[in-house]
Amino acid sequence: MEKLEKIKVGIVGVGAISQVAYLPALSSIEDYSIVAICDEDILRSKGVSLKYNIKYVFDDYEKMLKDSDTDVIIINTPNYLHFPMIMASLEYGKDVIVEMPLCFTQKEFEELKKEVGKKNKIVMPALSGRFRKDAKYIHNIITSGELGPVVYSKAGWLKSLKTREKSWKDSKIEAGGGVIMILGLNILDYYIWALGKEVDTVYALLHKKEEVEDSGIVFLRFKDGTFGVFEVSWTILFDRDFTYFNVYCERGTAIMNPFKIEKLYQNEILDLTPSDIQRVPYYDSYNAMLRHFVDVYRGRTKLLYTIDEANYILKIVNACYESFDKKCEVKVS
Template identity: 35%
Template sequence: MEKIKVGVIGAGKIAERLHLPQYSACSNVSIIAICDIIKKKAEKLAKQYKIPKIYTDYKKMIKEADIDAVSICTPNYLHSPMTIFAAKNKKHILVEKPMALSIKEMKDMIKECKNNNVILMVEQTQRFDPAHEILKEIVDSGILGKIATIRGKLGHSGPEFWSDDSPWFFDKKKSGGGVSVDVGIHILDLIRFVLNDKEIESVCAKTANLIKKKIKLEDTINAVIKFKDGILGSFEASWSTSPYEVRVEVCGSHGKAIVQQANADPQRIRVWTIDPKNPYNTIKEHKYNIPEKSKHMSPCAHFINCIIKKQKSVIDGEQGMKSMAVILAALKSAKTGKFEKVFEKDG
C-alpha cells in the first residue's frame, strides 16, 4: 500500500487533538516529522505518536525530512508564508482555518500551489460532520423546494478554555481578528457548504465585545448575507456562548431542515415538508439517521486520499478563500455600518 509521508508544523492543541489522531488512524499515512519553535512541545507529541524526526525550524523540516505533505497548525499570520514555502518545495498542504489574513495572501497561496502542482486544502471541520453532510444531501435532493433563507450559529466559551496556546488568538496581528476569524469562518463556511458553495454577493455585520472585556477584539458577530441568486442568510458566532452549540436552519418553499448540536444536547436533524397549496394541514416530518463518521472519514483522511487519487478536495484553496473573503467583508461592514460587497481583492 502506498503511504503518504506527512510532517506537521505546529505542536499545539489543534495538532494534538485533530491532525495527529486523524493521521494515526489512516493506514496509508506515515507521520515522519513534527516541528515547533518550542522543542519540548514537539518532543511531547513525537513521543506520544512515535514520530521519528523533531524540528524547531519548519523550513529545515520541509527541506530535509523526506515528506510528501504538511499540515500547517500554526497561528493564522503564518499560514501564508508557510504554505508558499511548502508549495515551492513540492509538498501538498493542509492548512488550518482561516486560510490566511488577506485576499492577496490567499491568492498567492493558490497561485504557488497551482504552479507547483500540489494540493492545497483548508481544514474546515464542519464540512466533515456527518450530520452536516446529511443536511447538504437533503438540500440537494430538492425535498425542501426552492431555498429562500439559511441561518447558522456557532458558539463556545472561547479559545482560552480549549487551548493552552490561546494568547495569540487575542493578538490581532497574529490572529487577524477575534471570534469572526476563529468561529465565524466555521459557521459561514458551513452555510456555503450546505448550499453547494453558492456565491455570496454582500454582507452586513455587527460586532461587539460583550463578555471578554480584557481583550480588545470582538467576542460576538452577527451578520446578514445576500447570495448572488437572491437567497438571504444570516450567521452568528460567539466566544460568549456556553455550553458549545452549532445550529443550521434551511427554509424552502416546500419545508425546512434543522441540524442542532450542543454539549448539553445530543445532535439531531429535524426535517418537515408541506404542500405549498395547503401548508397548514399537510405538515410531514421526515426521519434521518446520522452516521457515526463522515463519508470521508475525517478531514486528514480526505486530504490524503486526494493526494493519492489526484482529486480535488471538498474545501480547496479557492473555496477557502471565498469563505474568508466574506469574513473580511463582514469585518469591514462592522466598521462602516453598511452592506459591503464580497470582493476577491483587498480593500
C-alpha cells in the same frame, strides 16, 4: 497487489487541533506515517512524539522542511504563519494541508495561487465541516429542492467563556481578526456550501472591548434574494459550547443540532431524519477529510473543493469587517 508506500507527514504546530483531531485521525489511517512534528514548545513536541512514535522533532519549520523526508506538510499554526509556511512548503516540493485561513489578503492569495500552479502541488484547505455527515445530508437535501425553496437560514457557534483562555487569537496581527475570523470562517464555509448559494452583501455588528472582536452577528443577503444570519461568540457564559445550523424551507426544515429533517407533505409533517447519522466525535470529520486527501494524493479523485472556494469565504469575512468599520451593508466582491 503491490502495497503502496505510506504518505510521510510532517505537522507544524502541535496544539489543540493537532492533538484532538489530526494526530488521532492520521494514526487510524494506514496510508499515513507521521514522521515529523514541529512546534516552538519543544517539550510539548517531545511528549507528542513519544505518544505517537514520531521520529523527528523540530522547533524550526524550515529545518523540518530541509531535514525530514516528508511528502505532506500539515499547518496548524497561528493564522499569520499560514501563508509563509505554505509558500515555504511549496518551495520544498511538499503538498500541503492547512487550517483556515490560507492568508489574509487578496494579494497574498494571488501569489499563493500562482505558486500552486507553478509547482503543481496539492494545497488542501481544511474545510472539515464539509465532511460532516449531517452537513453533507443537509447540503444534498437542500440543493436537491426536496424541501422547496429556502425561506430563511441561520447558523452559529457560541463558545463558552468557561473554556476560553488568552492566546494568539486575541492578537489582530497574529489572528487577522477576532471571533469572526477564528470561528466564523469554519461556520460560514459549511453554511454557504450546504445552501449552494452565493452571498451578495453582508451587514455586520460586532462587539469589541479589546484588540479584536469577541462576539458578532452578521446578516447575509444571497444573490437569489433570500437571506440568513450567522452569529459567533467566545464570551458567552454557557455551560458548554453550542453550534447550530437551521434551514427553513417552504416545504420543510433541516436542523443540524440536534439533527432533524422534516418535510410537509399533503398537510402532514413527515420525519425524514436518517437513523444512521448520529452525533459523532469531533475528529470524525477530520478523519473523512484526511481519507479524501489520500484519494487525491493517489490520483483516484480530484479535490472536492478548490483554494478559490476557501478564498471566497475569506472575502466574506473581510467584507464583514468592512461592514462594521463603515457601518453599512457591503457587497462581497
